[in-house]
Amino acid sequence: MASNDDGPVDSRRMRWQSLLAAPERLPAQLRHIRWIGGGSGAGKTTVARQLAATHGLRLYHCDATMAAHASRLAPADASLLRAFLSMDMDERWVNRPPDAMFKTFPWFAGEGFDLILDDLLTLPPEPPILVEGFRLLPRLVAPLLSLPHQAVWLSPSPAFRRIAFDRRGFTLEIPTRTSQPERALSNLLLRDQLFTEEVVAEATALRLRVIEVDGALGIDEVSKCVAQCLGLGAR
Numbered sequence: 001m002a003s004n005d006d007g008p009v010d011s012r013r014m015r016w017q018s019l020l021a022a023p024e025r026l027p028a029q030l031r032h033i034r035w036i037g038g039g040s041g042a043g044k045t046t047v048a049r050q051l052a053a054t055h056g057l058r059l060y061h062c063d064a065t066m067a068a069h070a071s072r073l074a075p076a077d078a079s080l081l082r083a084f085l086s087m088d089m090d091e092r093w094v095n096r097p098p099d100a101m102f103k104t105f106p107w108f109a110g111e112g113f114d115l116i117l118d119d120l121l122t123l124p125p126e127p128p129i130l131v132e133g134f135r136l137l138p139r140l141v142a143p144l145l146s147l148p149h150q151a152v153w154l155s156p157s158p159a160f161r162r163i164a165f166d167r168r169g170f171t172l173e174i175p176t177r178t179s180q181p182e183r184a185l186s187n188l189l190l191r192d193q194l195f196t197e198e199v200v201a202e203a204t205a206l207r208l209r210v211i212e213v214d215g216a217l218g219i220d221e222v223s224k225c226v227a228q229c230l231g232l233g234a235r
Helices: 006-021 023-029 044-055 063-072 079-086 089-093 098-104 113-122 138-144 158-168 181-205 219-229
Strands: 033-038 058-061 129-132 151-156 209-213
Touching (some): 023 138, 033 044, 033 138, 033 181, 044 058, 044 129, 044 219, 063 113, 079 098, 089 181, 098 181, 113 129, 138 151, 138 181, 151 158, 151 219, 158 181
Parallel strands (some): 033 129, 033 151, 151 209
């Protein structure tokens, strides 16, 4: 997973260690960033695209970086990812209960989060950056905030998540590659529900903002709520 040339890995590790030596500097360095996290199927990407276009923000999609980050992670920093990649599709999605799937999924555990920061710190501060993705765990984002209104988490209801997955074709994308598609889908949906509940509990405990998404509001209305939470002025 790490580069064959240890130079980039070592350079990143040294830069990250220097940041950890003075973590109090990070909120000031990241004050130009807004964060949208939450459960899968909540509409994070759609909302983020609307807000980026409306407010002239640079958009950073965490989901789009997963493959690149997996290749950059040193083995010592990615034990859960190594285990996940060694499994076949049934081992990942059929043979384990949803709570085990949730607890051992590498991105849910925060593996590779330092690479998100590494990417963001290399980008210029203008235009301001809007980061979105399920990898933005409240416990990891909270220490990076100058003010609470820099971040918000979207919490989809189970029914809304299923509708979103159906629309995106996600209900067929993974389950049909297993020997028991119906069981795999059920496990996936329950795993994601456990993750969403954990994210909401973390954000609530940290007094960070959460918006419930259940279909009562249209995407434009949800976008307005998120903009208000993030302190984005009307344009």
